[in-house]
Amino acid sequence: MSRPRxxxxxxxxxxxxxxxxQAVLDxxxxxxxLHGFAPLRTRAVEPLxxxxxxxxxxxxxxxLRRLQEExxxxxxxxxxxxxxxxxxxxxxxxxxxxxxxxxAFPYRRYQIQSVWRGERPQEGxxxxxxxxxxxxxxxxxxxxxxxxxxxxxxxxxxxxxxIPPIRMRVNNRxxxxxxxxxxxxxxxxxxxxxxxxxxxxxxxxxxxxxxDTAGAxxxxxxxxxxxxxxxxxxxxxxxxxxxxxxxxxxxxxxLAEGLNDLARVVDAAQAAVPGALVPDxxxxxxxxxxxxxxxxxxxxxxxxxxxxxxxxxxDELARDGDRVFPGVGVSVGVTRLVGALLARGLIHTTRxxxxxxxxxxxxxxxRGRCTAVAQALRRRGIAVEVSPTSAKFGKQIRxxxxxxxxxxxxxxxxxxxKDIRSGDQxxxxxxxxxxxxxxxxxxxxxxxxxxxxx
Amino acid sequence: MSRPRxxxxxxxxxxxxxxxxQAVLDxxxxxxxLHGFAPLRTRAVEPLxxxxxxxxxxxxxxxLRRLQEExxxxxxxxxxxxxxxxxxxxxxxxxxxxxxxxxAFPYRRYQIQSVWRGERPQEGxxxxxxxxxxxxxxxxxxxxxxxxxxxxxxxxxxxxxxIPPIRMRVNNRxxxxxxxxxxxxxxxxxxxxxxxxxxxxxxxxxxxxxxDTAGAxxxxxxxxxxxxxxxxxxxxxxxxxxxxxxxxxxxxxxLAEGLNDLARVVDAAQAAVPGALVPDxxxxxxxxxxxxxxxxxxxxxxxxxxxxxxxxxxDELARDGDRVFPGVGVSVGVTRLVGALLARGLIHTTRxxxxxxxxxxxxxxxRGRCTAVAQALRRRGIAVEVSPTSAKFGKQIRxxxxxxxxxxxxxxxxxxxKDIRSGDQxxxxxxxxxxxxxxxxxxxxxxxxxxxxx
Numbered sequence: 001m002s003r004p005r006x007x008x009x010x011x012x013x014x015x016x017x018x019x020x021x022q023a024v025l026d027x028x029x030x031x032x033x034l035h036g037f038a039p040l041r042t043r044a045v046e047p048l049x050x051x052x053x054x055x056x057x058x059x060x061x062x063x064l065r066r067l068q069e070e071x072x073x074x075x076x077x078x079x080x081x082x083x084x085x086x087x088x089x090x091x092x093x094x095x096x097x098x099x100x101x102x103x104a105f106p107y108r109r110y111q112i113q114s115v116w117r118g119e120r121p122q123e124g125x126x127x128x129x130x131x132x133x134x135x136x137x138x139x140x141x142x143x144x145x146x147x148x149x150x151x152x153x154x155x156x157x158x159x160x161x162x163i164p165p166i167r168m169r170v171n172n173r174x175x176x177x178x179x180x181x182x183x184x185x186x187x188x189x190x191x192x193x194x195x196x197x198x199x200x201x202x203x204x205x206x207x208x209x210x211x212d213t214a215g216a217x218x219x220x221x222x223x224x225x226x227x228x229x230x231x232x233x234x235x236x237x238x239x240x241x242x243x244x245x246x247x248x249x250x251x252x253x254x255l256a257e258g259l260n261d262l263a264r265v266v267d268a269a270q271a272a273v274p275g276a277l278v279p280d281x282x283x284x285x286x287x288x289x290x291x292x293x294x295x296x297x298x299x300x301x302x303x304x305x306x307x308x309x310x311x312x313x314x315d316e317l318a319r320d321g322d323r324v325f326p327g328v329g330v331s332v333g334v335t336r337l338v339g340a341l342l343a344r345g346l347i348h349t350t351r352x353x354x355x356x357x358x359x360x361x362x363x364x365x366x367r368g369r370c371t372a373v374a375q376a377l378r379r380r381g382i383a384v385e386v387s388p389t390s391a392k393f394g395k396q397i398r399x400x401x402x403x404x405x406x407x408x409x410x411x412x413x414x415x416x417x418k419d420i421r422s423g424d425q426x427x428x429x430x431x432x433x434x435x436x437x438x439x440x441x442x443x444x445x446x447x448x449x450x451x452x453x454x
Numbered sequence: 455m456s457r458p459r460x461x462x463x464x465x466x467x468x469x470x471x472x473x474x475x476q477a478v479l480d481x482x483x484x485x486x487x488l489h490g491f492a493p494l495r496t497r498a499v500e501p502l503x504x505x506x507x508x509x510x511x512x513x514x515x516x517x518l519r520r521l522q523e524e525x526x527x528x529x530x531x532x533x534x535x536x537x538x539x540x541x542x543x544x545x546x547x548x549x550x551x552x553x554x555x556x557x558a559f560p561y562r563r564y565q566i567q568s569v570w571r572g573e574r575p576q577e578g579x580x581x582x583x584x585x586x587x588x589x590x591x592x593x594x595x596x597x598x599x600x601x602x603x604x605x606x607x608x609x610x611x612x613x614x615x616x617i618p619p620i621r622m623r624v625n626n627r628x629x630x631x632x633x634x635x636x637x638x639x640x641x642x643x644x645x646x647x648x649x650x651x652x653x654x655x656x657x658x659x660x661x662x663x664x665x666d667t668a669g670a671x672x673x674x675x676x677x678x679x680x681x682x683x684x685x686x687x688x689x690x691x692x693x694x695x696x697x698x699x700x701x702x703x704x705x706x707x708x709l710a711e712g713l714n715d716l717a718r719v720v721d722a723a724q725a726a727v728p729g730a731l732v733p734d735x736x737x738x739x740x741x742x743x744x745x746x747x748x749x750x751x752x753x754x755x756x757x758x759x760x761x762x763x764x765x766x767x768x769d770e771l772a773r774d775g776d777r778v779f780p781g782v783g784v785s786v787g788v789t790r791l792v793g794a795l796l797a798r799g800l801i802h803t804t805r806x807x808x809x810x811x812x813x814x815x816x817x818x819x820x821r822g823r824c825t826a827v828a829q830a831l832r833r834r835g836i837a838v839e840v841s842p843t844s845a846k847f848g849k850q851i852r853x854x855x856x857x858x859x860x861x862x863x864x865x866x867x868x869x870x871x872k873d874i875r876s877g878d879q880x881x882x883x884x885x886x887x888x889x890x891x892x893x894x895x896x897x898x899x900x901x902x903x904x905x906x907x908x
Binding site for chain 1: 457458459460461464465466467468469470472473475476487488489490491492493494495496497498499501504514515516517518519520521536537538548549551552553556557558560561562568570572574581582597599600603722726774806807808809818821822829832835836837838839840842843856857895
């Protein structure tokens with residue numbers, strides 16, 4: 001068997017990088033739990049009728065087939081088929097419907113799992129990646145303040161990481177829909193689908209598409225384009241955005257409501273994470289799917305990475321007969337974020353292994369005593385490794401140094417512990433000694449300025 | 455779409471149960487990190503040549519196929535195919551070969567991920583489940599003391615959980631192989647494969663199979679059966695095991711070495727986790743694959759669950775030309791363990807959500823102030839939810855009670871906090887107040903005696 005190589009589309013981190021993703025996930029989870037979101041883990045597999053349901057039809061799905069199965073394609077009934085979930089919203093909606101009888105609403109869950117998309121190999125896109133989602137799901141109704149909440153939790157979770165500053169562009173479906181209605185364009189969905197292509201096809205093509213598919217006049221099309229060009233500057237909150245919209249001369253109650261909702265999200269964010277949220281009416285992505293607030297976040301100075309986090313409000317996350325479950329949620333693209341940070345050398349951990357201490361072994365006959373020292377430290381929550389060999393101490397110290405283990409412990413009479421970075425060596429008691437707080441566990445560090453993550 | 459139902463073989467926990475698995479995983483991971491094992495997460499997918507390599511051929515594999523792919527089976531080349539990993543050893547071996555140039559050996563990693571097996575649906579076996587593995591991998595050589603270490607870490611990780619006591623049955627491949635060699639049976643692998651069926655087919659069938667496939671005489675077959683019947687009693691360490699073997703009158707250096715290695719593991723365990731490890735020469739499972747220590751763990755009084763944890767030494771975890779990577783590892787069957795504990799009502803968490811505090815909202819106009827209180831508490835690491843409604847306080851208290859949130863906070867002048875279990879209500883300052891340590895986060899609790907997990 002030849003040396004294994006990476007699989008295109010299935011990213012995997014190198015040994016020195018493995019701890020970075022773990023630390024990022026731990027940090028996101030910590031923020032989610034501080035805000036009272038409870039853990040959910042669903043199976044990775046869903047039946048095809050769930051995968052091909054509403055909102056999921058545009059996703060490329062991986063189907064499962066048993067290796068020992070007869071290779072007769074005809075027997076693979078679509079209705080019996082199983083596939084891997086392409087996101088965490090599909091399984092959430094299914095889980096909510098399945099357990100509606102016992103869930104306590106509003107249901108607040110976080111979910112951190114891999115998802116899979118059967119993209120064409122040649123596109124070089126991710127086919128397996130980790131997402132970290134939070135959602136608040138109501139039963140029948142869901143208060144608007146959860147839209148503010150979820151956007152702020154996402155911003156807080158990202159700004160807690162030692163990464164470049166984030167910018168979260170926010171829009172509101174109601175504002176766009178109200179504007180189109182006020183213009184006299186009845187099919188808001190058709191307009192939104194065209195406007196979503198603005199970046200790709202340009203203003204002229206959008207203008208003709210609005211005429212052809214949404215029945216717009218030239219004047220209506222121009223108004224739509226001017227509306228989509230309105231955004232505030234970073235750090236100024238809503239700025240003059242409402243005045244710029246008013247200058248277009250279109251009025252509609254839904255437009256007013258949407259701008260009001262947008263201002264509530266942006267104003268709350270100005271207080272909590274100043275400058276992070278920017279209202280931007282050009283954000284059309286997802287507006288066809290979402291029904292209220294919608295947002296997507298970028299790393300400032302690294303916009304080419306694309307959106308690292310997006311979310312919003314959907315009035316019908318799930319439905320069971322007449323019972324409707326509205327939701328608001330956000331998904332952090334952990335693999336995209338971590339992959340880009342690692343590729344740019346922007347992040348690392350203070351060490352590659354959990355151990356804060358390596359207990360040196362003077363001779364194999366002393367290994368029992370060294371293990372006892374290690375257990376005494378572990379009982380007080382200190383991660384410890386016992387040297388795998390009783391080689392010369394210099395070699396054992398290099399073993400620690402290669403892994404970034406900051407302390408080497410020498411059992412003796414008395415014991416001594418050496419900080420191998422400073423060379424400082426002192427007497428120590430395994431029942432009492434503590435490493436400084438910043439050395440207890442590996443920490444994420446922004447590599448640009450070595451500014452440490454507190 | 456009809457109400458979704460569980461998928462056979464793809465277990466998933468109910469809302470109240472979700473936190474149990476998370477807490478079990480956190481506890482296992484904590485023990486692994488205390489012992490200096492570093493995190494590894496591999497992609498879920500491996501190429502078929504890796505999946506069908508040595509040691510993996512008996513596993514049922516799920517292959518992936520893109521939904522949009524042309525349904526032409528002939529184009530699915532086995533060599534190009536991708537499948538889901540059926541365990542965490544196959545990806546570890548591949549990862550070690552792939553990164554041998556940069557890994558620091560001995561490489562100590564833990565890995566907690568889902569695995570998939572394409573079992574026949576009608577068998578009702580798990581087709582997706584979570585494993586928690588640790589392994590120590592050497593480059594060329596791997597010291598015996600790691601066999602002792604890994605068995606003890608596994609025992610410590612399991613005994614740290616609030617679950618029924620565990621019993622870990624330990625054997626050593628060398629002892630069996632040496633015994634067969636001393637008897638004059640040259641093909642130890644053939645003998646082991648037969649002995650592995652003892653529980654299923656019984657002594658008479660084993661006797662004839664040993665004659666037919668391993669060339670054993672009746673006397674040799676009887677000796678193998680007597681050897682496999684030897685085990686110590688729980689709590690007595692090696693007891694008279696060595697004497698019982700000696701009484702069979704077979705001598706061989708490998709037998710002596712194997713019994714000596716077995717005694718070293720068992721003696722170390724008697725000191726660290728008294729009574730947990732029991733030497734048992736009937737353990738044949740895996741011996742054909744493992745090369746030294748082998749063990750499997752059960753819950754005492756719940757043996758019908760089957761082995762919840764197994765592992766051992768393999769001299770050739772991976773190979774790259776002449777470079778060999780020996781390993782010793784253990785795999786905890788988290789889904790089997792958690793599923794059995796939940797089904798028997800043996801475990802739960804102290805609450806279903808992370809929040810220790812619900813901040814009550816007297817009126818929607820007060821929500822901003824309530825959010826500020828919540829943020830002050832969160833800044834000191836306390837998980838807090840703000841009431842989703844400004845309903846009557848009685849209703850908000852019931853909201854907390856239903857989720858097990860122990861404290862309700864009433865912003866006022868001054869603020870007050872109520873322990874809704876005792877009814878005790880006191881003045882409190884959001885900048886200073888702390889919940890008792892045992893209320894900070896949900897904890898695992900053994901349901902039988904409500905003995906709490908410290």
